[in-house]
Amino acid sequence: MNQYKTHLMVGIISIAAAVILIIVAGKQFRQMHHDEPLFPSQFLTRTIPLSEFNKNLQDTPGDATIYCFEGNEPGGNVLIVGGTHPNEAAGFITAYLIIENLRVQQGTVYVLPRANHSAFTHNDPQEGHPQFFTIVGKTGERRFRYGSRNTNQVDQWPDPEIYLHFPSNQKLAGNETRNLNRAYPGKINGTLTERVAYAIVNFINTEHIDLAFDLHEAAPEYPVVNAIVSAGRSQELASEANIELQFEDLYYSIEPSPYNFHGLSHREWADFTGTYPILLETANPMQGRLRGKSAASLIMTGLDPMYLKAAKLGVLKVPYDNAGIPLNLRVGRHVAAIAKIVDVFSRNYPEHAIIVSGLPTHDDLITLGLGRYF
Amino acid sequence: MVGSFILFAMLFKLPIGISLIIASIAGAFVAGEGVPIRHLVEGSFLYFDPILIIATAMIFMEVIRRSGALGSISRFIIVRMHRRPFWLLFFLTLFIMFPGMITGLSTATVLTTGAIAAPALMLLGIPHVTVAAMIAMSAILGMIAPPINVPAMIIGGGVDMPYIGFELPLMFATFPLAISFNLALGYKYVRNIQIDKMIPKLDTDYFEIYGWRLFLPLLVVIVLMLGVRIFPAVFPNLGVSLIFIIGAIIGLFCGKKMNFWHVSHSAIQEALPVIGILLGIGMFIQIMTLTGVRGLLVIGSLSLPSFWRYVSIAVMVPLFGAVSAYGSASVLGVPFLLAFLGKNEIIVGSAISLIAGLGDLMPPTALAGIFAAQVVKEKNYFKVLKVTLIPAVITALWGILMILSANFLAKFM
Incomplete structure (x- = not known):
């Protein structure tokens, strides 16, 4: 008893x-289930739900908003995708910055800032990541979520032991089934992540997107970092833009999309749509396995004592010193690369030209900071 | 964190899972993070799926044991193959490895084919602790053997390397070791089997009473696991946990009668300590990452000179695998692969995944060791780990040799 x-x-x-x-x-x-408010520039012409391009996304956590900026003159169509991986802050902060500052004179710019909307609602287990970080903007502190690489398991569960990519049947570890950048071209009635991928591909085809950017970050020890990744028809464009960026003291490596690695945006957008796909990478120490303390400030400063040691060991793929790799610099690299590639594209294809203004330069972001644009 | 873990686990004799939780809280507190409840819960959630698999696999194993299926299969194996001891061990090794090769899970392997083979091996006269060691090693090597090797996929995924061309290196990494280990450990006991003396000790042949339906639960589990791999377009992906539960429910009606409540109660009771350890480990790792200890460990390993770097792979990768083989592959496997760029990446990735697999023998989790001990009813799993020590060291050396000779091996694979 x-x-x-x-x-x-x-x-x-x-x-x-x-x-x-x-x-x-x-x-x-x-x-983390509340979207932070965005304040689009006055030149926003309309918003479109992503679910318009896959009805199976309607009323699901995968639905997201596409912000559309139409110029007065007809021209080309550009898509800028942020938030494929919401633990890659420069990716979605660049998209937010564009939404809040952009003006389009010619052509149309579409911005999808939270491509994997569900992945913004949680953190990766055992990464010890903060839930939020703040940027001091023009009207005070603004809090942004630091999300996960993958779709929330609350929205898509369980993971299979092995993820078989559709349609290639390529095998990947099971958790990759929730990685949007392994899900392209997607499936109309597949998993939530596959449905999102399908909607994006369908959007690119329906709206005849000429040029499409996917904005990312990677750990500083990762081989593809500070890079412009392009596939097939966009390789020449990337190379030309890269040369011009070097004249501005901005250095990127040009990486070809691996032909035998499926599911990636640049690979499948090239194969399943008519767009010129570009993926941009900057270096984010918060994502790396070598980092020290996982404090929210690391997202902003990019300065970590363990990475300083790693730099001395020569295991990093980017220059790294006591200045760190702050978020304004990473966003600056993305904005500069986008502006240059759009510029080169417009020169090469004048009938599809896109002319924009209102965006800061790389130097503006370094000297004035991110807060000036939020 | 390590100090408080040792204090509570060794001195106060608290369960390992509880000690890990206390150590995690202490670590966070000392690092100025207070008691970060969100982090503690989040860290443990990485093991939500493995916990479900372990719980359901334990129920399934208990059902097929009580139904009489396991005993009948053991009897069949012994009666049919006792005259060919070499081939008996050879095929049993491949048989045990099979679920691991298909699912990439060592636990599922131990608790399915391991559980089937164990009674037969023990009846053949192999000491039960040795049997557990044979099963644990076969399960780990099965998990690493092709076609499915999740640690290799994780390592490859970390550097955007597709999981292509791994078959031969992984066969080279696993099959020679698995067969050699089991022959070395078991052959001397099965060389001269006196079948007449053994027959009375064998379980009743329930096959004669229930016929083929006795094996239906096993068949269903195998078909559902294989089906989704071979015909992914046709077979629904039910998940391993649901497959085990379906198998267990079918098992209730296919052999000796049993009370499902009692079966599941005793199965979960056996699984609870491991579940507790997984929860604790999840919190421990989350706090290690939050406070920067993980980075310190990784940087420490990469800082070593070339020779010691190899030693570090052989020691740190399995040691970190105490958390989980998958975690080790991700946290240490990827940086080590990057550190060896220039050597054939597929061979190096295969070799690191082999060494990472040994993490399933590393206490306190030691999933393969713990469940292999449970399968042979041995309470102290450290006895099993002791027998696996030499095979584990040989496995680590085999992996290191593969890394050293990666470019040479690549010419043949």
Whole structure:
């Protein structure tokens, strides 16, 4: 009887502890389910739900907003995708910055800032990432979510042991089934991630997107970093832009899209749409396995003592010193590359030219900071 | 963190899972993070799926054991193959490895084919601890053997290397070792089997009573696991946990009668300590990453001179695998692969995945060791780990040799 009472007491205490954990942790997890407000520039002409391009996304956490900026003169169509991986801050912050500052004179610019909308609502387990980071903007502090590489398992579960990519049947580790940048060209009625990928590909085809950017970041030790990745028809464009960027003291490596690695945006957008696909990478120490403390400030400063040691060991693929790799610099690289590639594209294809203004230069972002544009 | 873990686990004799949780909280507190409840919960959630698999696999194993299926299969193996001991061990090794090769999970391997082979091997006269060691090593090598090797996929994914061309290197990494280990450990016991003396010790042949339906749950589990791999377009992906539960439910009606409540109660009770360890490890790693200890470990390993870097792979990768083989492949496997750029990446990735697999023998999690011990009813899994020590060291050396000779091996693969 005594033993029974002890078991009962342990059971009650365990359940009470579990309830407290559920309430406290649950409240914190729920915070990430609210989209931070964006304040588009006055030149925004309309917004389009992504689910218009795959009805199976309607009323799901995968639906997202496409911001559309139409110029007065007809021209080409550009798509800028941020938030494919919401743990790559420069990717979606660049998209936010463009939405809040862009003016289009000729052609149309579409911005999809939260491509994997569901992945903004959680963090990667065992990465110890912060949920939020702040940028001091013109009207005060603005809080942004730091999300996950993959779709939230609350929205897509369980992972298979092995992810078989559609349609190539390429095998990848099971958790990659929730990685948007392994899901292209997607499937109209597939998993949530595949449905999002399908909608983006369908959008590119439906709206006749001439030039499409996918904005990313990578760990500083990763081989493809500070890079412009292009596939097939966009390789020449990337090379030409790269040469011109070098005249501005901005150095990128030109990486070809691997022909036998499927699911990546640059690979499948080239194969399944008519667009010129470009993927941009900057270096984000917060993503790396070598980093020290996972504080929110690391997202902003990009300065980490462990990465300084790693730089001395020669294991990094980017220059790294006491200045770190701050977010304004990473966003500056993305904005500069986008502006240059759009410029080169417009010169090469004048009938599809896109002319924009309102965006800061790389130097503006270094000297004035990110906050000036938020 | 390590200090408080040792204090609570060794001195206060608290369960390992609880000690890990306390150590995680202590680590966070010392690092100025307070008691980060969100981080503790988030870290443990990485093991949500493995916990479900372990719980359901344990129920499935208990059902097919009580139904009489396991005993009948053991009897069949012994009666049919006792005259050919070499081939008996050879084919049993491949048989045990099979689920690991298909699912990439060592736990599922131990608890399915491992559980089937164990009674037969013990009846043949192999000491139960040795049997557990044979099963644990076969399961780990099965997990690493092609066609499915998740650690290799994780390492490849970290550098955008497709999982193509791994078949031969992984066959080279695993099959010679698995067959040699089992022959070395078991052959001397099975050389001279006296079948007449053994027959009375064998379980009743329930096949004669229930016929083929006795094996239906096993067949269903194997078909569902294989089907989704071979015909992904046709077979629904049910997930391993659901497959085990379906197998367990079918098993209730295919052999000796049993009370499902009692079966699942005792299975979960056996699985609970491991589940606790996984939760604790999840929190421990999350706090290690949050506080920068993980980075310190990785940088420490990469800082070593060339010779010691190889030693570090052989030691740190399995050691970190105490968290999980997959975690080790991701956290250390990727930086080590990058550190060896210039050598054939597929061979190096295969070799690191082989060494990472040894993490499933590393306490406190030691999933393969713990479940292999449970399969042979051995309470102290450290006895099993002791027998696996030499095979594990040989496996690590084999992996290092593969890395050293990666470019040479690549000419043949």
